[in-house]
Amino acid sequence: MKALLCKTLGGPEELVIEDLPAPAPGPGEVRVRVAVAALNFFDTLIIAGRYQVKPDLPFSPGAEAAGVVDALGEGVTGFRVGERVIAHLGYGACREAVVVPAAALSRVPDGVSDEQAAGLTVTYGTSLHALKDRAALKPGETLAVLGASGGVGLAAVELGHAMGARVIACASSADKLEAARAHGADLLLDYGQENLREGLRRLGGEAGIDVVYDPVGGDFAEPALRALNWKGRFLVVGFAAGPIPKIPLNLVLLKGIDVLGVHWGAFVRQEPQAHAENQAQLLALVAAGRLTAKVHGVYPLEEAQAALGVLSRREAVGKVLLRP
Known part of the structure; x- marks a missing residue:
């Protein structure tokens, strides 16, 4: 079994490919033959030792994958050999076979490709949890998405559109916008060319901004929050810009704003049934053609360095995938 391994913390150039014995599933576990593994921005951090999750060395990056069940551990019910599934691991997916608890699998319906399914869990799962469970986004509301071409941002654009919101996509270049x-944004704001707060107020118009989805942080958080309506909701999704912003709480008080944390990993652990329902909803939306689950590119395992470079340089528009 080929596996992409991080044996020394550092950049993508430190990763190596080695042959390992195929793992055997234990009680309650399922072995999945990986068709496609998905990378996320945090994979560039986890291999450098700069992420909150710090696996023991050696480990494989990759939090999610699509593949086929090829062995069942003792006591597993509900799955059979040969079924197509999504596996959510946290890390370890970039190899030809993985062993995961049966509870970490979702069945892939007909009409959803491996490439679409592989990257659906983390980015789309995060965005659906944010918009549905945290912000309770309603049809007709106005949603502003920062970092709208990145993994979670593009997912939020698509899901906001599917949920009936008016979506303002905010990004740093015309190409990204x-x-x-193309994935459902109604209005576009290039914050490389226009002040974010003023642009949001211009595009929000009389309806204003009801929800801000912010995976960027840094200097963009406060102006976006200032553009919110009375009782607006500000979703704290991540800090891709680097610095963690310090929000003046008087702004929250004066407008009755809700600042909502979106920790999808904790949600999965704390509310597994709600996560399973969200995953089923996402797969159904893709099967119905209402989500594209856009793929930036599919790379062979041997080109993992190039694939991770696309993520680290913020060049990805959609999911970056590896095929073992």
């Missing part, structure tokens, strides 16, 4: 437009 065109990708967001």
Whole structure:
């Protein structure tokens, strides 16, 4: 079994490919033959030792994958050999076979490709949890998405559109914004060319901004929050810009704003049934053609360095995948 391994913390150039024995599933576990593994921005951090999750060395990056069940451990029910599934691991997916608890699997319906399914769990799962469970986004509301061409941002654009919101996509270049437009954005804001707060107020118009989805942080958080309506909701999703912003709480008080943390990993652990329902909803939306689960590119395992480079340089528009 080929596996992409992090044996020394550092950059993508430190990763190696080695042959390992195929793992055997234990009680309650399932072995999945990996068709496609998905990478996320945090994979560039976890291999450098700069992420909150710090696996023991050696380990494989990759939090999610799509593949086929090829062995069942003792006591497993509900799955059979040969079924197509999504596996959510946290890390370890970039190899030809993985062993996961049966509870970490979702069945892939007909009409959803491996490439679409592989990257559906983390980014789309995060965005659905944020918009549905945390912000309770309603049809007709206005949603502003920062970092709208990145993994979670593009997912939020698509899901906001599918949920009936008016979506303002905010990104740093015209090319990135065109990708967001193609996936459901109604209005575009290039914050490389226009002040974010003023642009949101202009595009929000009389309806204003009801929800801000912020996976960027840094200097963009406060102006976006200032653009919110009375009783607006501000979703704290991540800090891709680097610095963690310090929000003046008087702004929250004066507008009755709700600042809502979105910790999807904790949600999965704390509310597994709700997560399973969200996963089923996402797969159904893809099967119905209402989500594209856009793929930036599919790379062979041997080109993992190039794939991770796309993520670290913020060049990805959609999911970056590896095929073992």
